[in-house]
Amino acid sequence: DTAVSQTPKYLVTQMGNDKSIKCEQNLGHDTMYWYKQDSKKFLKIMFSYNNKELIINETVPNRFSPKSPDKAHLNLHINSLELGDSAVYFCASSLPAGNSPLHFGNGTRLTVT
Amino acid sequence: DAKTTQPPSMDCAEGRAANLPCNHSTISGNEYVYWYRQIHSQGPQYIIHGLKNNETNEMASLIITEDRKSSTLILPHATLRDTAVYYCIVSAKKSSGDKLTFGTGTRLAVRP
Numbered sequence: 294d295t296a297v298s299q300t301p302k303y304l305v306t307q308m309g310n311d312k313s314i315k316c317e318q319n320l321g322h323d324t325m326y327w328y329k330q331d332s333k334k335f336l337k338i339m340f341s342y343n344n345k346e347l348i349i350n351e352t353v354p355n356r357f358s359p360k361s362p363d364k365a366h367l368n369l370h371i372n373s374l375e376l377g378d379s380a381v382y383f384c385a386s387s388l389p390a391g392n393s394p395l396h397f398g399n400g401t402r403l404t405v406t
Numbered sequence: 407d408a409k410t411t412q413p414p415s416m417d418c419a420e421g422r423a424a425n426l427p428c429n430h431s432t433i434s435g436n437e438y439v440y441w442y443r444q445i446h447s448q449g450p451q452y453i454i455h456g457l458k459n460n461e462t463n464e465m466a467s468l469i470i471t472e473d474r475k476s477s478t479l480i481l482p483h484a485t486l487r488d489t490a491v492y493y494c495i496v497s498a499k500k501s502s503g504d505k506l507t508f509g510t511g512t513r514l515a516v517r518p
Binding site: 297328334335398 | 440442444447448449450451452455491493506507508510
């Protein structure tokens with residue numbers, strides 16, 4: 294009964310490929326996020342969706358396209374993968390209220406070779 | 407959002423209290439103090455948050471100074487499983503969702 298689940302856990306692919314990471318939450322939250330943690334362990338927000346609507350887009354390259362088919366899912370599609378995209382990607386969700394905590398998934402480790 | 411400053415690393419003995427400090431001298435009146443932790447290879451885990459009053463839950467206590475320029479997260483009886491990176495974050499209340507900016511945190515090592 295995992296609250297925020299991401300698949301796959303590990304993803305190894307070559308430069309230039311297109312890949313997707315899926316995220317699902319069963320907490321009934323309206324807001325979902327994608328965060329990126331690089332090799333230096335900095336955790337930065339990429340996107341935020343509230344009820345399927347894009348709220349935050351932190352100047353992420355156009356190669357990254359989030360898709361929210363419903364408020365329980367927020368998938369991340371990445372086109373033309375580059376070496377610098379290698380990182381751990383975390384999905385999270387929260388209630389829309391301003392001071393509600395985030396619940397994170399356990400991450401997807403993406404390695405681009 | 408206001409910036410936070412935390413020591414890069416700390417350690418404590420198992421069973422003792424772990425007190426993790428955080429400075430946020432530029433905090434605004436509407437900004438909350440959040441604490442998260444990240445255990446190796448896992449996603450960040452919410453611990454506690456507060457505005458100006460001290461807070462306590464089943465995981466920890468949060469002590470915020472009267473001027474709100476600093477705070478301390480207290481793990482009352484640290485265990486080996488509390489070894490993690492602890493992030494102190496300051497963020498304003500937003501109308502939809504939270505935009506939390508994680509710093510470098512404090513790496514806490516709990517010694518047997």
